[in-house]
Amino acid sequence: MSATAMNRDVPGIxxxxxxxxxxxxxxxxxxxxxxxxxxxxxxxxxxxxxxxSLKGSAEIAGMTGSPWLVRSPTxxxxxxxxxxPMFQRFMLNSLVITACVVALTMVVSVLAAFALARMxxxxxxxxxxxxxxxxxxxxxxxxxxxxxxxxxxxxxNSIWGLVLVYPTLTVPFCxxxxxxxxxxxPKELDEAALIDGATWPQMLWKIFIPVALPGIIAATIFAFTxxxxxxxxxxxxxxxxxxxxxxxxxxxxxxxxxxxxxxQIMAGALMAxxxxxxxxxxxxxxxxxxxxxxATKG
Amino acid sequence: xxxxxxxxxxxLRRGAPNSLQRFARRRSSIAVLxxxxxxxxxxxxxxxxxxxxxxxxxxxxxxxxxxxxLNYEILLESETFWMVAFQSCFFAITAVLLKAMIGFWLxxxxxxxxxxxxxxxxxxxxxxxxxxxxxxTLGWWWMFDPSYSSINWxxxxxxxxxxxxxxxxxxxxxxxxxxxxxxGAPFFMIMYLAALKSVPEQLYEAAAIDGAxxxxxxxxxTLPMMANIISxxxxxxxxxxxxxxxxxxxxxxxxxxxLTHVFxxxxxxxxxxSGNIPRGxxxxxxxxxxxxxxxxxxxxxxxRRNKEQM
Numbered sequence: 001m002s003a004t005a006m007n008r009d010v011p012g013i014x015x016x017x018x019x020x021x022x023x024x025x026x027x028x029x030x031x032x033x034x035x036x037x038x039x040x041x042x043x044x045x046x047x048x049x050x051x052x053s054l055k056g057s058a059e060i061a062g063m064t065g066s067p068w069l070v071r072s073p074t075x076x077x078x079x080x081x082x083x084x085p086m087f088q089r090f091m092l093n094s095l096v097i098t099a100c101v102v103a104l105t106m107v108v109s110v111l112a113a114f115a116l117a118r119m120x121x122x123x124x125x126x127x128x129x130x131x132x133x134x135x136x137x138x139x140x141x142x143x144x145x146x147x148x149x150x151x152x153x154x155x156x157n158s159i160w161g162l163v164l165v166y167p168t169l170t171v172p173f174c175x176x177x178x179x180x181x182x183x184x185x186p187k188e189l190d191e192a193a194l195i196d197g198a199t200w201p202q203m204l205w206k207i208f209i210p211v212a213l214p215g216i217i218a219a220t221i222f223a224f225t226x227x228x229x230x231x232x233x234x235x236x237x238x239x240x241x242x243x244x245x246x247x248x249x250x251x252x253x254x255x256x257x258x259x260x261x262x263x264q265i266m267a268g269a270l271m272a273x274x275x276x277x278x279x280x281x282x283x284x285x286x287x288x289x290x291x292x293x294x295a296t297k298g
Numbered sequence: 299x300x301x302x303x304x305x306x307x308x309x310l311r312r313g314a315p316n317s318l319q320r321f322a323r324r325r326s327s328i329a330v331l332x333x334x335x336x337x338x339x340x341x342x343x344x345x346x347x348x349x350x351x352x353x354x355x356x357x358x359x360x361x362x363x364x365x366x367x368l369n370y371e372i373l374l375e376s377e378t379f380w381m382v383a384f385q386s387c388f389f390a391i392t393a394v395l396l397k398a399m400i401g402f403w404l405x406x407x408x409x410x411x412x413x414x415x416x417x418x419x420x421x422x423x424x425x426x427x428x429x430x431x432x433x434x435t436l437g438w439w440w441m442f443d444p445s446y447s448s449i450n451w452x453x454x455x456x457x458x459x460x461x462x463x464x465x466x467x468x469x470x471x472x473x474x475x476x477x478x479x480x481x482g483a484p485f486f487m488i489m490y491l492a493a494l495k496s497v498p499e500q501l502y503e504a505a506a507i508d509g510a511x512x513x514x515x516x517x518x519x520t521l522p523m524m525a526n527i528i529s530x531x532x533x534x535x536x537x538x539x540x541x542x543x544x545x546x547x548x549x550x551x552x553x554x555x556x557l558t559h560v561f562x563x564x565x566x567x568x569x570x571x572s573g574n575i576p577r578g579x580x581x582x583x584x585x586x587x588x589x590x591x592x593x594x595x596x597x598x599x600x601x602r603r604n605k606e607q608m
Contacts (some may be wrong), residue, residue: 004314020457023512027410027512028410028411030407030410031406031407031408031411032411033418034403034404035404035407035408035411035423038400038404038407038423039419039423041423041424041480042330042422042423042425042426042480042483042484043436045426045434045437045441045480046425046426046429046434046437047435047443048437048440048448049437049440051436052440055342060446063445063446063597066451067446067447067448067451068448068451068452071318088398096606105475107340107551108335108336109334109336110465111333111336112332112333112335112336114332115328115329115330115333118324118335119326119328119329121325121326121329121330121334122326122327123534127333127336127337129597130340131336131340132597132600134340134344135596136537136589136592136593136596137348137589138538138540138541138562138584138585139539139541139543140541140542140543140562140565140566140585140587141351141541141582141583141585141586142343142346142348142351143565143566143570143577143582144351144354144565144569144570144575144579144582145347145348145350145354146343146432147569147570147575148350148354148575149350151345152591156346159410164343165343166347166532167339167343168339168343168344171339171340172340172344174409175336175370178523198346200325201328208498215350225428225430228430229430229431229432231430231432231543231544231547232429232543232562232566234338235543235547235566236566236570247432248432249432250432250433250436251405251432251433251436251547255436255443256507262380262440262443265436265440266436266437266440268349269433269436272430272433273430273433275426275433276428276429276430277425277429280424280428281421284421284424286415287428288420288424288488288492291485292488292489292492
């Protein structure tokens with residue numbers, strides 16, 4: 001940038017003077033074209049899902065003309081799916097599971113992160129590393145032994161079995177990013193609190209949680225989206241429809257019908273995807289902070 | 299630490315008026331108390347199952363007898379297993395490379411446009427990452443549907459012949475990679491964008507004054523500054539992609555003829571659906587060496603990064 005300014009002062013000496021600005025304009029064009037192409041590709045599948053969900057079954061069965069257009073839009077699929085008791089059940093299950101898991105995750109990870117970030121004790125460093133390693137263990141490595149363990153506890157085919165195992169997906173990462181947020185709070189704050197006679201729990205409750213609130217929101221959003229979207233565990237542990245959360249419910253139960261009711265499947269999938277998308281739309285900055293915190297903060 | 303805790307506990311039991319407060323102030327005892335739930339989850343639901351998986355994989359099908367490494371031997375002799383291993387590696391490597399390149403390109407493009415517009419574009423481009431993968435894959439499945447594929451319809455507009463997306467195994471593999479790249483590229487984009495923004499502007503100015511070309515700026519300023527984030531993101535994505543299950547389950551369910559199974563979906567098929575839990579555990583444990591290598595390098599990069607920041 002300063003080079004352009006410098007070049008403008010001494011025209012004629014540097015041949016690049018004009019070309020730099022042209023180069024910049026050209027770069028801007030390339031940027032907008034690539035972004036537009038990417039946006040079209042990235043948004044096409046959800047758009048197509050929306051289009052399909054607005055079509056009546058006759059129109060889908062017709063298979064004529066452009067599939068990307070809807071000729072007689074109808075909300076019939078949405079009405080059907082919302083009034084279906086099965087779908088309501090999936091939604092309720094998802095809500096209960098997610099609420100429990102998010103609450104559990106946040107309590108466990110905020111407490112642990114506070115202890116790991118502020119109270120150095122024997123093995124605290126090792127435990128912090130262990131937390132990160134746990135985050136790297138994928139669910140597909142654990143679902144078979146967990147299937148046996150959950151089965152042994154008699155929690156197969158129950159949403160409580162899912163509430164038990166989902167924290168393995170959420171707790172490590174949430175703890176990890178909370179350690180980062182807590183560690184960034186200046187030490188002077190807790191020294192002042194200690195001098196004023198605050199106990200450790202008071203310090204956590206009155207200082208750390210309010211100060212690290214953005215981090216807590218980011219971690220909560222992460223826990224919510226992960227437990228809402230979890231797929232491996234419910235697929236493995238739940239086979240009775242009335243205990244299924246939305247993801248596996250939509251994928252296995254709606255698709256099961258012989259004549260694929262595509263409009264209804266797409267309406268169901270979109271409704272199921274709505275909560276994370278709404279949260280993302282309103283809290284995008286926190287969402288992205290949580291996403292990037294793992295690498296930039298830790 | 300343990301002594302601390304028991305001392306405080308003893309003081310509590312004696313019921314001295316001040317002991318509760320003292321207990322609450324003792325650092326190590328309360329720290330242990332606070333980390334206990336985390337330890338329970340990590341040990342009980344991750345470490346113990348991981349060890350248990352090794353034990354499980356050495357049992358016979360009905361889990362009544364210890365058979366040593368028999369399950370592994372049977373797997374190593376089966377052709378399907380090698381197909382699965384090949385497909386998993388092929389899928390993970392291709393998909394991660396594509397995601398990394400597309401993400402890198404888009405992050406640069408986003409970084410190039412004026413700040414005001416960035417938010418809007420970023421918001422749009424992250425949508426594939428936000429939708430739960432199982433559900434967006436359902437949408438892709440319908441787009442690949444042989445009888446009324448909307449992608450084939452678009453291809454027909456530019457007179458490309460019909461593609462048997464999920465019918466032929468190579469096309470099915472490509473379809474799986476496409477969906478995975480579609481879901482994962484925005485994640486790379488957002489990570490790289492965060493990294494790009496953390497590169498000090500002065501470095502570029504200095505490079506510009508020294509007469510560096512755009513490529514040289516990328517090669518000698520941007521890449522070294524981002525190297526750590528790039529390696530963390532790539533390795534992390536390699537783990538997640540290698541262990542992916544959702545996309546294969548929804549899109550092909552392993553078909554046609556078991557040629558698109560990856561380790562996770564094959565382990566599911568063998569372990570849960572066919573009821574051979576030990577063999578399934580053995581299949582999923584084959585993922586472990588590769589994941590462990592990736593995890594080692596991720597951890598090293600993260601530790602190095604922490605040291606730099608301190």
